[in-house]
Amino acid sequence: KTRIFTVANQKGGVGKTTSTVNLAAALAEGGLHILVIDLDPQGNASTALAIAHHQGVPDIYATLVDNTPMSDVVQAVPHTPNLWCAPATIDLAGAEIELVSMLARESRLIRAITAYEAFHTEKYGQPLDYIFIDCPPSLGLLTINALVAAREVLVPIQCEYYALEGLGQLRKTIELVSDKLNTDLKLSTMLLTMYDSRTRLAQDVVDDVKANFPVEAMQTLIPRSVRISEAPSRDMTVLGYDRSSPGSQAYIAAARELAYRAEGL
Amino acid sequence: KTRIFTVANQKGGVGKTTSTVNLAAALAEGGLHILVIDLDPQGNASTALAIAHHQGVPDIYATLVDNTPMSDVVQAVPHTPNLWCAPATIDLAGAEIELVSMLARESRLIRAITAYEAFHTEKYGQPLDYIFIDCPPSLGLLTINALVAAREVLVPIQCEYYALEGLGQLRKTIELVSDKLNTDLKLSTMLLTMYDSRTRLAQDVVDDVKANFPVEAMQTLIPRSVRISEAPSRDMTVLGYDRSSPGSQAYIAAARELAYRAEGL
Ligand SMILES: Nc1ncnc2c1ncn2[C@@H]1O[C@H](COP(=O)(O)OP(=O)(O)OP(=O)(O)O)[C@@H](O)[C@H]1O
Ligand SMILES: Nc1ncnc2c1ncn2[C@@H]1O[C@H](COP(=O)(O)OP(=O)(O)OP(=O)(O)O)[C@@H](O)[C@H]1O
Numbered sequence: 055k056t057r058i059f060t061v062a063n064q065k066g067g068v069g070k071t072t073s074t075v076n077l078a079a080a081l082a083e084g085g086l087h088i089l090v091i092d093l094d095p096q097g098n099a100s101t102a103l104a105i106a107h108h109q110g111v112p113d114i115y116a117t118l119v120d121n122t123p124m125s126d127v128v129q130a131v132p133h134t135p136n137l138w139c140a141p142a143t144i145d146l147a148g149a150e151i152e153l154v155s156m157l158a159r160e161s162r163l164i165r166a167i168t169a170y171e172a173f174h175t176e177k178y179g180q181p182l183d184y185i186f187i188d189c190p191p192s193l194g195l196l197t198i199n200a201l202v203a204a205r206e207v208l209v210p211i212q213c214e215y216y217a218l219e220g221l222g223q224l225r226k227t228i229e230l231v232s233d234k235l236n237t238d239l240k241l242s243t244m245l246l247t248m249y250d251s252r253t254r255l256a257q258d259v260v261d262d263v264k265a266n267f268p269v270e271a272m273q274t275l276i277p278r279s280v281r282i283s284e285a286p287s288r289d290m291t292v293l294g295y296d297r298s299s300p301g302s303q304a305y306i307a308a309a310r311e312l313a314y315r316a317e318g319l
Numbered sequence: 320k321t322r323i324f325t326v327a328n329q330k331g332g333v334g335k336t337t338s339t340v341n342l343a344a345a346l347a348e349g350g351l352h353i354l355v356i357d358l359d360p361q362g363n364a365s366t367a368l369a370i371a372h373h374q375g376v377p378d379i380y381a382t383l384v385d386n387t388p389m390s391d392v393v394q395a396v397p398h399t400p401n402l403w404c405a406p407a408t409i410d411l412a413g414a415e416i417e418l419v420s421m422l423a424r425e426s427r428l429i430r431a432i433t434a435y436e437a438f439h440t441e442k443y444g445q446p447l448d449y450i451f452i453d454c455p456p457s458l459g460l461l462t463i464n465a466l467v468a469a470r471e472v473l474v475p476i477q478c479e480y481y482a483l484e485g486l487g488q489l490r491k492t493i494e495l496v497s498d499k500l501n502t503d504l505k506l507s508t509m510l511l512t513m514y515d516s517r518t519r520l521a522q523d524v525v526d527d528v529k530a531n532f533p534v535e536a537m538q539t540l541i542p543r544s545v546r547i548s549e550a551p552s553r554d555m556t557v558l559g560y561d562r563s564s565p566g567s568q569a570y571i572a573a574a575r576e577l578a579y580r581a582e583g584l
């Protein structure tokens with residue numbers, strides 16, 4: 055069964071895009087078929103995967119609002135076998151307001167994904183193994199669509215002071231969606247990012263998260279690493295940019311841990 | 320005349336809250352009367368200024384949606400003379416959806432600010448010199464309210480690769496607001512944050528921003544500094560936490576530069 059993750063946290067800059075892109079690349083290396091859906095109007099995931107996403111390129115906005123099939127939007131990621139991406143263009147910035155008054159506004163993405171999964175299996179002779187949906191830093195209708203479409207939520211948590219402040223709100227939103235729109239949905243995974251062993255604060259956040267979320271918190275910590283932040287400027291994931299660096303090795307280990315953790319823990 | 324800044328950038332984690340809080344504290348030290356309005360449902364600015372903002376505390380949501388006067392919401396910041404804050408509680412998370420169908424939905428904040436300015440001058444015998452509005456990482460109705468209320472926009476820009484990706488969208492939104500809702504509004508200031516001289520990338524972003532925005536870009540760069548990220552965990556601004564640190568000195572210099580730059584450059 056395809057594992058569908060929504061990568062969400064309304065706190066900004068915590069590593070949602072970075073985690074989506076690097077986990078996807080690491081899993082694709084293992085031969086699994088992976089789709090990344092970019093649901094952030096900034097299009098950072100599309101950029102990091104070197105996918106064209108200037109205005110005019112068919113994108114996830116066209117799928118959500120104009121009912122363009124995802125099969126017309128998804129592009130293969132250059133130089134990375136087994137990895138595909140449905141990009142976001144600047145058009146997506148208008149989607150939240152437009153979706154407010156549309157019919158079935160919360161379930162447009164899940165319907166598009168279900169159709170695409172059948173298309174992918176038909177075309178490539180094997181199903182998608184993972185889908186990662188990269189969300190913007192808010193809990194609006196784009197993130198709601200992602201939560202309705204997914205079975206698991208992966209929450210990146212920056213090892214900084216504000217990290218736990220918004221978690222209550224995020225959990226409440228996930229509970230609301232699983233009550234009313236998607237009973238399968240589960241906050242299954244928390245990934246600690248930008249861990250800087252020089253600061254006491256980072257260790258406090260790690261201890262806090264592991265104490266409050268012993269089951270969901272991943273063992274693998276992602277270190278703060280300049281190579282991770284430089285990789286997108288070379289249109290590469292950190293695996294392609296500097297494979298032996300601590301950041302790349304951490305995402306490879308995290309992908310392996312994710313694969314071993316059973317769904318619906 | 321009171322200078323009203325909206326601190327906005329829909330890219331997450333770029334230093335909006337950190338810049339709001341530390342610039343405000345530095346200006347207050349100089350004897351100026353400063354108000355910070357927390358418009359982010361996460362309430363990070365309220366936390367950093369040690370302002371109570373648990374559910375039930377009168378907050379900016381009450382002002383925007385229930386017409387509670389801001390004078391009932393604003394609290395003095397402990398241990399910091401001349402600095403006040405209108406906090407955000409978790410209630411604010413519902414505001415964007417609720418505002419969609421309300422009358423004068425874009426101008427609720429400006430009306431509340433105008434009334435509060437008169438109240439402040441009456442009570443303290445001097446007007447507010449600066450108001451900073453800390454925005455969430457999105458361009459929804461909360462940020463629109465802030466753009467309608469302000470005369471200047473201050474955009475923090477992280478010295479990282481994705482920094483320039485969303486700027487087009489932000490400028491477009493500012494132009495729309497200044498066309499239709501607030502002719503005074505001007506993107507007057509760009510502050511480069513988390514500058515890490517170890518990486519080539521940081522210098523590239525600085526050069527890029529200075530080339531594209533020669534007038535708006537501030538000369539002062541804010542360095543990446545652990546002391547800045549640790550300060551909120553002690554309920555202090557970085558000025559209170561470690562005044563002589565490079566981060567604190569940079570915000571003091573930036574506040575001074577901001578004060579010298581004439582409005583409407
Ligand atoms: N482990 C890391 N070490 C160093 N830099 C990192 C790390 N992870 C992410 N970054 C950098 O931090 C910034 C924020 O990361 P990213 O954009 O992935 O966060 P995000 O949560 O997707 O942000 P947004 O809320 O805007 O969507 C980026 O410039 C990225 O390159
Ligand atoms: N100059 C700096 N050096 C080191 N850390 C910093 C610096 N500025 C901000 N930070 C840290 O980076 C993180 C993001 O900063 P901050 O929360 O101010 O950004 P923001 O733009 O307000 O985020 P959001 O988009 O969620 O509102 C915080 O943990 C903060 O402490």
Ligand SMILES: [Mg+2]
Pocket residue numbers: 070071072094098189190
């Ligand atoms: Mg992102």
Ligand SMILES: [Mg+2]
Pocket residue numbers: 335336337359363453454455
């Ligand atoms: Mg903030």
